[in-house]
Amino acid sequence: MIQSDYLKENPFLFSFVPMFYMVWADAILTPSEILKIRELIEQQVWITQKERTFLLSHLDPQNPPSPGQLKEWLFEIRRVSQDLTPQMKRSLVDIGIELARLNARNQDDKTLEAARAPLTDIEEALGILSREAAFHLRSQERTTQTGGQQTEASFDLNKMSELLDGKNRVVIRKVKTILSDPEFEYYKGESTAEYREQVLKWCQYLADQGFGGMAYPEAFGGQGDMASYFAIMETLSYHDLSMVIKFGVQFGLWGMSVYFLGTEKHHQQYLKDIGTLKLPGCFAMTETGHGSNVKGIETTATYHHKTKTLVINTPHHGAGKEYIGNAAVHGQMATVFAKLIIDEVDYGVNAFVVPLRDSDGHTVSGVIIEDCGPKMGLNGVDNGRIWFDEVVIPVENMLDKFASIDADGKFKSPITSDNRRFFTMLGTLVGGRIGIPRSGLSAMKTGLTIAIRYGDTRRQFGPENGSEVPILNYRTHQRRLMPLLAESYAIHFSLQYLTNRFLSRSEEDMQEIEAMAAGLKSFATWRTTHALQECREACGGKGYLSENRIDRLKNDTDVYTTFEGDNTVLMQLVAKSRLSEFKKEFSDINLFGVLSYVASQAKTSLSEMNPLTVRNTDPEHLLDFEFYLNAFRYRERDILTSAARRIKKHLDNGMDSFDAFNQTQYHMVNVGFAYIERLILEQFIAQVKKTEDEGCKMILTKLCQLFALSQMEKNKGWYLEHDYMAGVKTKAIRKMINQLCLEVRENAVPLVNAFEIPESCLAAPIAMK
């Protein structure tokens, strides 16, 4: 106690104790504030000069109370504050007066009441710190709105899972059952060689289940079921991603290249053995010197008329095949992409089946293979480099669906242009650009499941004198994870749509499907990378420990933004395709005409551009699907038009077209984004509209709104620049996102649980139910 004898003689002075406690206990109060309080105490006329001196002596920074004294004050204060009403406990003065009253034994209430006003002056000088201190001084635990929020499912989990799985539910559940087998326990050792063997073993188990050849025709041991194949890839991706990529290399890249680029004889010879993993193989396209610009690869396949053979050759070191999965250890054959040379004429890139190793694992003569060595991730996949030194193969090994060499040694193809033929061949392999984002999405879902479950249980910080709060209740944490959760649902539905379009494709759909696949692949894999980074950080130190698996998910999927086409390059392809789509819409005029038309075109004055809409901040407007669709479509069209206009302007100024495209490259990437964002939005809205279950529909609506508004917020600079929205509206959007994050948070755990990721796959200790 403050020199307790003196205090007991002058019990009214107890009324100052709470403030004194605060002055010395609070770590924020500045010296100038202490001065201010001293000043106010000096003005107190209801106490004697001696009392003032006594009080002021306790506000001398040179002579602070001891730590023990402070604790005694707190003990005393808490004791008395038990008897206060909740209302009174909001004020230091209330507490102080009550303390004085008790010590003065109620002998002179009037003096105390008179003291209330001047004391309140002092308290007000302390501002909000005083209220904060009152919380601090309470004996009961403080509760807050923030602390109160908790998980509460507003929908039926099982119905949501059914909705997510759709028609593939049976095969998805089968895969999940198999992954839950103890044989699929993660590899935890340090040996890459062992890890690779483990991955191969897993792939063998999967092949034994018939998963490998799922998409091949029944005649070759498959089930002709491409839809299931995609679902399998996606579901396997809840497990080790090295296994998924090895699986994809073997059954997707290697098998599908034989299936789609080869003809009956190749199918007969290879497909069954590929599907059972009896014949492990590779897809050898990329070279060290040519990755994105794959058209420029330099490996040659030279035809020899006399022997009817082809000689596969690597012309120089930098033209070696690079990053080839399955090459370093297991691959026995490969689909090799090489320039076909007949009579010194180059017929462009074609594909050939080339042996790499005999069944004992020794490389065949002329084949040199080197291990790519350790990688950022996917170290269970044996990537290698391959050089060919005049390797001779029979002409039958040419995969001759799109081009062939006839009996006279003449090149034959229904497609005149080498370029067009090559891109047609690549087009048949677009499935890879569907499988990869679906795999990435599964990793994103896993990361979100771990981070959201952890955020729901991990408590850190809290109000003074209250419990710690689950970190998922903090706004910054919600802002970090809830929009990503919404995105994971959004991407899910658009990848389902893309898959369906691909499965029911016609020839003339192909350009659109290829653009969609390229764009969604880029968008989804970039978002996967971003989401896993956020999840890592959101789990703090625990997120850094390998046992919680986010590191592996991040590192394994990191290359998804690069392989199957570098994302930045793909987005430009998408943009070019969009320009040419645009051109089609005006099929009666030509591109030149379109560019002129576009250049002279006045800005569309759409209805939503009216000043009222631009400033409309009504919640019902901000939550309206039509508002989103209009905005996304407007943006897409405007960016596309603007890109066309820019290119045209450069060309008109005599700029080389290569330079013109380079100058516009940044816009082109945005053309790709605007297109994909619109597409994802449309598919999400379509999904919401067709959802029958009310619980699911309601939460999906919120997720869709959160997705749409988050994209708008990301692009708000653009909307403001183009006067499509006023600042008042973008600010209202920010608030609405906060609100939606808060609402989605309660369903966040159920929403990730609806992914039904097997617990043995999740495996992260911080995410265990």
Added chain:
Amino acid sequence: MIQSDYLKENPFLFSFVPMFYMVWADAILTPSEILKIRELIEQQVWITQKERTFLLSHLDPQNPPSPGQLKEWLFEIRRVSQDLTPQMKRSLVDIGIELARLNARNQDDKTLEAARAPLTDIEEALGILSREAAFHLRSQERTTQTGGQQTEASFDLNKMSELLDGKNRVVIRKVKTILSDPEFEYYKGESTAEYREQVLKWCQYLADQGFGGMAYPEAFGGQGDMASYFAIMETLSYHDLSMVIKFGVQFGLWGMSVYFLGTEKHHQQYLKDIGTLKLPGCFAMTETGHGSNVKGIETTATYHHKTKTLVINTPHHGAGKEYIGNAAVHGQMATVFAKLIIDEVDYGVNAFVVPLRDSDGHTVSGVIIEDCGPKMGLNGVDNGRIWFDEVVIPVENMLDKFASIDADGKFKSPITSDNRRFFTMLGTLVGGRIGIPRSGLSAMKTGLTIAIRYGDTRRQFGPENGSEVPILNYRTHQRRLMPLLAESYAIHFSLQYLTNRFLSRSEEDMQEIEAMAAGLKSFATWRTTHALQECREACGGKGYLSENRIDRLKNDTDVYTTFEGDNTVLMQLVAKSRLSEFKKEFSDINLFGVLSYVASQAKTSLSEMNPLTVRNTDPEHLLDFEFYLNAFRYRERDILTSAARRIKKHLDNGMDSFDAFNQTQYHMVNVGFAYIERLILEQFIAQVKKTEDEGCKMILTKLCQLFALSQMEKNKGWYLEHDYMAGVKTKAIRKMINQLCLEVRENAVPLVNAFEIPESCLAAPIAMK
């Protein structure tokens, strides 16, 4: 040739060959365009019906020319196009007419000239594709502006290095020399145990050089040189980051905690052995249950009067120490943070030296240590978990600089409040928050060096019929890397400033320095994470291979955003500190008053808010430092004001202060960013202004402009929302950034070379000079 006999009889038809070539060779032309060309050919009146029929037969998709025929056309065209002037080669018609002229042996120039107009109609129908085709058909190599850009240093590298190193150049060069020793070859094996021993060995070499104790007083084997210590940490970070963190744990955390929290007796007893690494130790603060909220740790140190001992105890499993560097294998002692209990009174968190292992490496009785296991990165550091089961230490082991237990067993401290005392203790350790971002910055510089050097030499894509172009010449690539290069310089200078402020600190500077350190640590480490991600992607598949080291850099530094304080949490501390700074500026009124003042305050109508400035897009304005300073400062002040206003509003509405801060959390993080961005800008500008060498000054000016404008572009949504800039201005900023990226690109390789990272540290094959 097109049925060459007929053509030879009708040589004028050769004029159509270039277009025909294009129709069949080009992969973009759509069926509708082919239709259009057919239509136009049907309208050609200068040729006979028979000729028309002949021509149209070559435009039938059902009957395309063979691939071989196409190649013959190209051969013929290229042959003739050799004789064309550059001007003529821009048109398919020119090429076609010349081809016809040669075949017709110049017999009737008039007919051909008459054909020019109708042919041009067809060509125009093809739009820009025609010009593109003309490039394609050339015999000479096409050159473009994009392809032409190359590396050219406009400044003296050595002068720039001197400027970067500043006063620490001597020690920096010494460290670089030592790191280049063969003993510092990177560990490439797969065994974590081996890796940890290698890292320990490296640390021993560094200690032997006197680097470990550099900051300790001479009396204890050091040189009292904190500046050099920071420079050493930064320079070591060009090498293996596990080594850096182990070094930092031993000499920084363990050593500095003894130095700053202990007194003479502790210095005497431990410092010398710590500096020589004879006594490896730990810094045991974080617990599983309490990381960010470190004040809430639960380990206890209970005083026993009779024996004058303290008993260190972990009350439950979740209160074990977690992530403790040096704990799993090598640590013999630790600075343990625990709540001091005397006579059942809790005196808050204090620090104690506790033995962990004897010199044989056996854990002492009562200490349980578990390995944290594999991590995302830093696997050369032996992080562990520690539990204490009633471990007895003498009272002398309390690090008693700020609090002590006197002979009577009474708690003594010059700082009354437990909170304030604890934060004062933490404040002395702020050096960690300077060392970490400096280490991260080195990793960022390494990543940028690798990616930029690679981008300068890696060629991919190019104009049709032209060489492939270095990827660093592409706008998207420049946009990716150049602003990050500018940021690395910007962060460098601000961390130098922070270090200098810290080294010459006075007591009253501490609040500002702590805020600055927390903010810069967050900003710099987030940017490091982001930059390394970009570098990884910018290097494509090569960036994914471990040999190129970006994976390791990324994974090792990833936890920098978490340890030494979670970035999101730190940014809120920064914001709170800024609010209280704000308060100081109005020292005559109190916080309550400030909040009211702020709430009622009309928007400052600053000079730069006039309509002309808001729309000013003059290059000299956009490149003007004053413009940046005004904008950054305006933003900082406005966001701070707005955060204060929001909190006040919530409190006025009776919201609990904890909820009010949570509701404002997102703004608070932005308060932190706005402050740090302004600070970095100011320091960068100050550096430019004081740079004497003209070459360095010029390129630093550009980097500073690029940094400033990139931040503005990132924040353009905000500037537009607040009518600080009009759309026309933010668009002009985007263009200016493009231009600056282009200009900086030429100096990009010299700018990273100026970091003088030892080649043996870089080690990445793709980055070798």
